[in-house]
Amino acid sequence: MHLELNAEEGALIDAARAFAAEHIAPHAAEWELARHVPRDVFQAAAEAGLTGVLVPRHHGGKEARHVVAVRVLEELSSACLAITFGLWVHNNALNAIERHGSGAPAERLAASMLSGQRIGAFCLTEPDAGSDAAAITTHALKVDGGWRISGEKAWVSNGTHADVLVVYAQTDASAGWRGIGAFLVDATGDGVTRTPPYEMLGGHALGLSGLRFEDCPVPDESMLLGPPEGFKAAMDGIDKARMFAAAMCCGILGASLSTALSHAATRQAFGKPVLSFQGLQWQLADVATDLEAARLLTFGAADAFDRGETAAVAAAHAKKFASRVALDGISQCMQAMGAAGSLMEHPPARHLAAAKLAHYMDGTTEIQNLVISRGLLKPFGLDAG
Ligand SMILES: Cc1cc2nc3c(=O)[nH]c(=O)nc-3n(C[C@H](O)[C@H](O)[C@H](O)COP(=O)(O)OP(=O)(O)OC[C@H]3O[C@@H](n4cnc5c(N)ncnc54)[C@H](O)[C@@H]3O)c2cc1C
Known part of the structure; x- marks a missing residue:
């Protein structure tokens, strides 16, 4: 299949190929055997322009076409799918913040994610709600000036090491999926604990774990998308x-x-x-x-x-x-x-x-x-x- 690429698109795919050869392929087997989650790869990926592949250009990203992103992912995953998936979850979290976040805190977060200093993750799945995502029970209680989030999330890619969490929580259980909003949560802040990484058949570089939220305080401006848009x-x-x-x-x-x-x-x-x-x-x-x-x-x-x-x-x-x-x-x-x-x-x-x-x-x-x-x-x- 022939894909017409401009010079910048070709360079991005070449960068992904070189990155996979230098930073992933030589280490992937060792990461798996040692169950190591290579956090430093995110910073190296940032230097190679691989943390903001879909992010708009005016926010410092590559704003790549989907057909180009697909080629980038083929190149990276050919060395290791686990770390590629983690990097892509990070890309997506950053893209969501760039597109839906507002205010100085979101801008600061986005800048530190683009540079690979902070790592992002999505928390939708729960121990008792996977395929039926609308059935999540993690809830956000409205309080003066913000929200308090409580509940448990499961199978979070980058969960062992993420700093910035996009957490889906129910704000009004009587509204079903229409009550679900998306919140930006600091993984190192009050009320957040990580559960131990899962022991799986492979893919440990992905850093999969669960996260618990107990009365976790979130300011109003950290609601990324209100219900039902979340x-x-x-x-x-x-x-x-x-x-x-x-x-x-x-x-x-x-x-x-x-x-x-x-x-x-x-x-x-x-x-x-x-x-x-x-x-x-x-x-x-x-x-x-x-x-x-x-x-x-x-x-x-x-x-x-x-x-x-x-x-x-x-x-x-x-x-x-x-x-x-x-x-x-x-x-x-x-x-x-x-x-x-x-x-x-x-x-x-x-x-x-x-x-x-x-x-x-x-x-x-x-x-x-x-x-x-x-x-x-x-x-x-x-x-x-
Ligand atoms: C490597 C990996 C990375 C992940 N990363 C994330 C992440 O970053 N963030 C996040 O929130 N989640 C993540 N997940 C969770 C993932 O999205 C869920 O595992 C998935 O949605 C399925 O949920 P479940 O495992 O609870 O299966 P269940 O919902 O318990 O399903 C059990 C079985 O029932 C079947 N089933 C369910 N409903 C139906 C139906 N209507 N018709 C027919 N069959 C059905 C399922 O296909 C499955 O075979 C990750 C999972 C893995 C393995």
Whole structure:
């Protein structure tokens, strides 16, 4: 697929490729084994212009087209999806503050996030509310001059180390989703505690943890989006997030295919490279076809967003397909490498864990089917359930 890029766009993609090669690829396996969350990567990313990819130019960002952001994410995640997802959550939090925040405190926060000094996170999911995000019970109580937030959030990317939290909280339970607003919370302030990081099958560089809020004071000016705009913005944002997650799946699948091809071209069995066996060639040819299809769906969704279309269904198709073929295809790539494919010293084992995590992030595979089904059923006046 050919993408017309201007010089600045080409330079941004090149910067992402160089950044992945220098700051991510050499360390990603070590981060995983040591369960290390590399906070310093955010500052290095800022220097490379990778903290404000979607942020408007007049606020110091790159204001990149979605099709360009997708290419940036493919490059970064080909080295490690976990840290790429963390960086992207940070980008999105900064973008939300730039677009919806107001006043000097928001400006100060945004400047320190653009420089990578402060790190952002989104807190929507709760221990008892995941797919059904409108059912959150974390609440914001109106008090003189501000709000008091109480409740618990779960599965927060960058949760172990974020400084700036975008917290979704219910202001009026009787209003359902219409009562949900978005608040900017200082993670190091009063009333906020972090729960220990999750022990997962992989992806520890993402720093996933929960957060508890107990009577956490938030001034009026820190309401980022009042109800019902807070929840609407979260849902709009999640559509784009799904397309970006699809791009990251393309990155790890492409990287795994390259690793498998290089390995199989040199590994000998029965007196010849294993890549010369047709059975193995066809196995990898199928992976290549799936990768092409996943990339086309992802770029199709990105192009639709760039043209101002509501591309919720396109993004759901892309995320569902790309995460599915990443999980299957990376497994095939590891198979083509023999037992060596299972070693952590080769990236596909790490990428396989990330592909599984991608089935949950920004809405599960089943929720993508719900979005797609809604589109299919709409002409019949029926709702998907
Ligand atoms: C790596 C990672 C990063 C994440 N980052 C963040 C973050 O930064 N911020 C944040 O707020 N959250 C984050 N999440 C949470 C993520 O958004 C949730 O895990 C996701 O929304 C699913 O919620 P759940 O895990 O509670 O599953 P549940 O809602 O408990 O679902 C359980 C099962 O039921 C299925 N199901 C639910 N409803 C339906 C339905 N209507 N039809 C059919 N099947 C259904 C689900 O698909 C799933 O298979 C992250 C998760 C992961 C794994």
